[in-house]
Amino acid sequence: MPLGFGRSILSKPIVAAAGAGTGYFQSEYDGDTSEGAYNLIGDRGSGNTWSTDDSYSVMFWFKGTTADIANGAWTVMRMYAASEQSHTVTMNSNGLEPIIQGASGVSVVNYFPGGTTFADTYLDDEWHHCAIEFKSGAISNSEIWLDGDKKTLGGNGVTSGGPSTNSRYFTINGTKTAPGDVNGTGTNFRASSMQIADFWYKSGDNNAINLDSNMSTIYSSGWQDLGTDGTASSTLPTPQIWLYVDSDGDLQNGGTTSATFAEQFGSGTGGNWIQSGTGGPE
C-alpha cells in the first residue's frame, strides 16, 4: 500500500455506525417570511411535559445568511410553557441571545460584538458551531462559544428561577406566538430558513457539560462526532435532545427524553422541508 494512501485513510474522522452528523435539516419559506416556514416540534405526548430548570446547555451547527433570518430574529429553540415562562435562544444579524423567562424574572445573556461583525463572521453561508452554557443570575455564570472560541458576554445578570410550568412541546426553528400546549395554535413566528445540524439540549446542566474542558471534544477546527447518543463516548452528559440527520436522510433523536419530532407550518402551504443525509458540517 502506498504510504500516502494509508495516511489519507488514517486521517479521516471516525464516523459512528449510524452516521451521526452527516446531514442537516432546514425549512424554506413558502413566500410568507412571517409565518410560512416550518417549526420542528418535539411532542412529548398527552400528559407529559419537558423538564426545565434555571439553567440549560445547548449546542447546534448553523449555516445561512441574514436573508435566512427574514422575520426580524430567529428563535433557534423554545420551550414556551406560558406567558413569560420559557427557555429560548434567539439570533439576529447582531448576535446571539439565550433567555430564561422564569418564575422570578427574565434572565438574558448575549453576544453582540457590534457593527456587522456577527453577520460578517457567522452569517456567511458557511457552517458554524454554537455552544451555550446558560445559568440565570450573574453573567459570569454563563458561556457562549462560537467555532471553539469563548466569547465575552453582556446581559442583565438577573436571577430568573426556572419556568413555573412546562410545556409538552419543544420548538426548534421558530416559536408559536401563543404559549402553552400549542400544536397548531398561534403562528410560526421567527422561523428561519437556516440550515441546522446536530442539535443538542439539556436543561439544568450548567457547567456539567464543562465547555472549558470539553471544547476540543465538541469542536476541533471543525465538526466532531458526538456519536448516536450525543455524549462523545460518555465524555459529555447525556442530552435530553440530540437531533441529527443520518446518512440516509432520516432525522434521529438520540436524546433521553421521549418525544416525537415533526415539522409543522403556521399558515399557507409551508415551504419545502429539507432533510439531507449529506452536506452537513462534517
Place this chain on the structure above:
Amino acid sequence: MTHPFNVNDPVWLNDMSGRVNVPAIIIAQPITDSNLWTIEFDGDNEYGLTGQHTVEFTTDLTARDA
C-alpha cells in the same frame, strides 16, 4: 457592554407577543445590569401602539433605514 443600537437609531420591533415590523426609535440604551431598552413607536402601526415602550430582548430589535 457593547450595544448594537444607539440612541435615536430607527429600529423594527418584533416582540415575543407576535407583533412584527413595528417601526420605533431607540430612546435609551440599557443601563448597567439591565437589559431593558426604551423605544418610542414611530408613526402608524397596525397594532395601534403609541408612546414609549420597554423591550426586554435585544433580538426583538433590528435596524431599519431612517
